[in-house]
Amino acid sequence: MLLNDKSVVITGASRGIGRAAALECARQGANVVIGYSGSASSKSQVDELIREIEQLGRSAVAVGAPAEDAETGDKLVAAAVEHFGGVDVFVNNAGICPFHSFLDMPRETYLKTVDTNLNGAYFAVQAAARQMQRQGRGGAIIAVSSISALVGGGMQTHYTPTKAGLLSLMQSCAIALGPYGIRCNAVLPGTIETDINKDDLSDSEKRRYMEQRTPLGRLGNPEDLAGPIVFLASDMARYVTGASLLVDGGMYVNLQ
Numbered sequence: 001m002l003l004n005d006k007s008v009v010i011t012g013a014s015r016g017i018g019r020a021a022a023l024e025c026a027r028q029g030a031n032v033v034i035g036y037s038g039s040a041s042s043k044s045q046v047d048e049l050i051r052e053i054e055q056l057g058r059s060a061v062a063v064g065a066p067a068e069d070a071e072t073g074d075k076l077v078a079a080a081v082e083h084f085g086g087v088d089v090f091v092n093n094a095g096i097c098p099f100h101s102f103l104d105m106p107r108e109t110y111l112k113t114v115d116t117n118l119n120g121a122y123f124a125v126q127a128a129a130r131q132m133q134r135q136g137r138g139g140a141i142i143a144v145s146s147i148s149a150l151v152g153g154g155m156q157t158h159y160t161p162t163k164a165g166l167l168s169l170m171q172s173c174a175i176a177l178g179p180y181g182i183r184c185n186a187v188l189p190g191t192i193e194t195d196i197n198k199d200d201l202s203d204s205e206k207r208r209y210m211e212q213r214t215p216l217g218r219l220g221n222p223e224d225l226a227g228p229i230v231f232l233a234s235d236m237a238r239y240v241t242g243a244s245l246l247v248d249g250g251m252y253v254n255l256q
């Protein structure tokens, strides 16, 4: 097992990529702190996830705390210390992408997206890194960035800068935290079928377009991200830091 007895914290783990990553971490021997928004609808999803993790013989606890709050990272870390003795892996995954055109972008939509995806992430990564430094045994931090860190989207002008910001945060943190043995990397998913893009992909023309742009011939699913996240979290990637891993079925390189 790649993460035996490791303590893993994942934000936005109630569903989608975060959920798939939590389950794979547990399969690989980790105990998991599940960060979620705190909403009632997420709570039932989280309860089910905890049950599934326990069936795998591992433990999980949930912390309901919005990603945009600067104190959320501290709460997640406190739960990991209390229940699992520390933090070995921190996965910053929570995110939103409310598709909207640029010229009439509401200020609130822009600010909510930046606060949820990037500002909250900054303080959460800082909280995890402080704990890892205190522990003195290194650690792994992984940000779920996006192919959108590298290319634009006309309906994503509020979103793509947050994903580029996360990628940049991992690069700078790799330098800042390398001396403590803390590795910082990013995964860059392409188009993965989850709730975040359900409405967008319900347009069959858009869906077909995205599929045709993907050399592997299909959109991704959350489980496609679980392996890359576990790899970067594990000692298999012990000399990998400041790196980014595209997990996009080849979409980014597909010019013609």
Ligand SMILES: NC(=O)C1=CN([C@@H]2O[C@H](COP(=O)(O)OP(=O)(O)OC[C@H]3O[C@@H](n4cnc5c(N)ncnc54)[C@H](O)[C@@H]3O)[C@@H](O)[C@H]2O)C=CC1
Pocket: 011, 012, 013, 014, 015, 016, 017, 018, 035, 036, 037, 038, 042, 065, 066, 067, 068, 093, 094, 095, 096, 097, 116, 144, 145, 146, 147, 148, 188, 189, 190, 191, 192, 193, 194, 195, 196, 197, 222
């Ligand atoms: N699905 C895709 O095509 C891609 C997704 N991503 C990124 O992957 C990450 C996960 O998204 P998906 O699993 O695709 O979508 P999703 O919508 O299924 O999952 C998002 C998760 O974040 C949580 N979340 C949202 N707002 C939150 C808040 N304020 N506080 C705490 N948790 C909150 C949700 O409850 C959910 O658990 C996001 O950061 C997204 O930007 C990146 C590239 C592509």
Ligand SMILES: C[C@H](O)[C@@H]1OC(=O)[C@H](O)[C@@H]1O
Pocket: 097, 145, 146, 147, 148, 153, 163, 189, 190, 191, 192, 196, 197, 200
């Ligand atoms: C939500 C989008 O479908 C998804 O998010 C991303 O980061 C990619 O750009 C995809 O378009």
